[in-house]
Amino acid sequence: MTVSSYPSTPTTGHLFGLGVGPGDPELITVKSLRVLQSCPVVAYFAAAKRESNARRVVSGYLSSDQCELRLTYPITTEAVPHGRTYDGMLAEFYDASAQQVAEVLDRGCDVAVLCEGDPFFYGSYMYLHSRLAHRYPTEVVPGVTSILAGAAVIGEPLVSRDEELTVLSGVLPIDELEARLRRSDAAVVMKLGRNLAKVRTAIERAGLLGRAHYVERATTADQRILPLAEVDAATVPYFSLVVIPSDTARSR
């Protein structure tokens, strides 16, 4: 079934940003599952030649009469053509993606946009939200984030009582990482990949290596959990985490 086969209707469809959780299909919420199964069109971002992680999470919940709108990234950071910028090409891609979704909504069909974790927590859904939420009835359904899935599989409380939690990106400069890690009671560093060695050095300098856990694909069959000190930096995907639970929460 293709999108163009839907009839036009006088009212527009609803846009849903659906958190599908961290990986285990059972960690979707009852609401996201209900909305997902009620939508004739299911949209998601994906890298070229790769399966979408969010789609993989819900693959068992989709039915054959749902139409899929795959929004495939045109480029990677490594392959930007001469005279173009990565950000510029991405902005064009998000504009075109929003236009595709808008055409479905204009036909009166509801669209579920799948988001790994939570739509508003570092999610690419926000690029559609900023372009469409003021034009169509829109609802965001929150989801379980990878950081709390990480804490759950480690089995240590992340943060308690009056403590501070800081969530950082691994792309930050090493001195920035170290300074911010020193200030916080508990921390999560996202977006590791090629940043792993730098992130680990910053954590070591901050005196936190002993309680830093490496977590990859938490709650899926491919889950890997290791002390950060033991991770081979060559094997680390971009979507992995370091979780540094509060030192005191575990012994409350």
Added chain:
Amino acid sequence: MTVSSYPSTPTTGHLFGLGVGPGDPELITVKSLRVLQSCPVVAYFAAAKRESNARRVVSGYLSSDQCELRLTYPITTEAVPHGRTYDGMLAEFYDASAQQVAEVLDRGCDVAVLCEGDPFFYGSYMYLHSRLAHRYPTEVVPGVTSILAGAAVIGEPLVSRDEELTVLSGVLPIDELEARLRRSDAAVVMKLGRNLAKVRTAIERAGLLGRAHYVERATTADQRILPLAEVDAATVPYFSLVVIPSDTARSR
């Protein structure tokens, strides 16, 4: 049905820390719901003479053959007897609560401990976890936190790309709050209650009042969302939030 009516069995029960999400019963995960309905005993903390928030979330999912183990806090901060400390009395209460749960587990019954939001994110479940997880088979099922429910109902992305998110407690001193808020791209301040006026002043000094949202009981029928500037400080419960979304995420 009382706990003592369960027969002894040679193997112990499983302990489950179940995130039940922020308030809307549909924002429980499929897994938490399944585990909840499989457990003969359901435990939760509650203040004296008050309904447990976590129990209220799942009340429609419980069946009459499930036994409830209510763990009622003995005191409030206002009423600590002479010669005792609040922390000391709480520690005794958590010890006794863990003992009650252990007795059920020793009879071979699985126990689901209900946790509003997520068990390892500022949750009181951790007081049972630290006392029991090394003695019984234990699993934590993560949940949707109030901070992402807050972002969803406001309708603004919380944090994006390489930004930092900071989660703070409203009990911090005003200068600490201001300094930490100034450093972060996005922030959430929890545990407002009587701290509201102080928190608001810190946010104003940090230049963030214009994008600070007050959120109370997000995703429930009693939800209140207001610009922080308009909130009457006298009407603010302890379990309410200020959400300060990233300034740039909304226009990505």
